[in-house]
Amino acid sequence: MSQPDKPSARPRLEVKVLDARLHDYMPNYATLGSAGMDLRALLEAPLTLEPGQCELIRTGLAIHIGDPGLAGLILPRSGLGHKHGIVLGNLVGLIDSDYQGELMISTWNRGNAPFVLEPFERLAQYVLVPVVQAELQIVDDFEASLRGAGGFGSSGRQ
Numbered sequence: 001m002s003q004p005d006k007p008s009a010r011p012r013l014e015v016k017v018l019d020a021r022l023h024d025y026m027p028n029y030a031t032l033g034s035a036g037m038d039l040r041a042l043l044e045a046p047l048t049l050e051p052g053q054c055e056l057i058r059t060g061l062a063i064h065i066g067d068p069g070l071a072g073l074i075l076p077r078s079g080l081g082h083k084h085g086i087v088l089g090n091l092v093g094l095i096d097s098d099y100q101g102e103l104m105i106s107t108w109n110r111g112n113a114p115f116v117l118e119p120f121e122r123l124a125q126y127v128l129v130p131v132v133q134a135e136l137q138i139v140d141d142f143e144a145s146l147r148g149a150g151g152f153g154s155s156g157r158q
């Protein structure tokens with residue numbers, strides 16, 4: 001594409017700031033091409049996560065997407081996950097378009113060393129994605145496909 005960094009029209013999402021300190025730390029896209037906005041840990045003091053420990057961490061923000069054609073994803077930050085083993089207890093957070101509560105981050109230390117999470121540290125990222133809702137239609141048989149029911153490595157490894 002000739003202008004890969006050209007910003008496209010952005011949906012406008014309503015956000016409630018549940019803790020006034022967050023006004024100084026509102027999520028944003030770090031670069032024009034960033035897919036996610038970083039979410040910060042709303043903590044009163046540093047929190048030590050022991051190896052294997054998982055805690056639900058507040059973000060202080062509620063985002064109402066309001067459009068069933070969109071959803072939010074909470075994803076780990078790659079640096080925290082790869083270098084420090086700080087990932088999500090639910091692996092991925094899926095935020096429904098009608099959810100109006102506070103965004104919470106299930107924070108899991110899957111590593112071998114304690115990790116100290118600092119107040120307002122960027123902990124995870126929020127990605128807005130398109131969603132298609134489906135209707136299920138019950139049938140007795142499918143029209144045959146090339147793959148059929150083959151899966152889980154049925155095509156080999158090479």
Ligand SMILES: O=c1ccn([C@H]2C[C@H](O)[C@@H](COP(=O)(O)OP(=O)(O)OP(=O)(O)O)O2)c(=O)[nH]1
Pocket residue numbers: 074090092093094095096097099102103104105106
């Ligand atoms: O990491 C997450 C995952 C979910 N949520 C919120 C938003 C989401 O819309 C709601 C419900 O999430 P989900 O449907 O994944 O959880 P559930 O266990 O099925 O709960 P529920 O019965 O409320 O749907 O919880 C978060 O704040 N953070």
Ligand SMILES: [Mg+2]
Pocket residue numbers: none
């Ligand atoms: Mg659910």
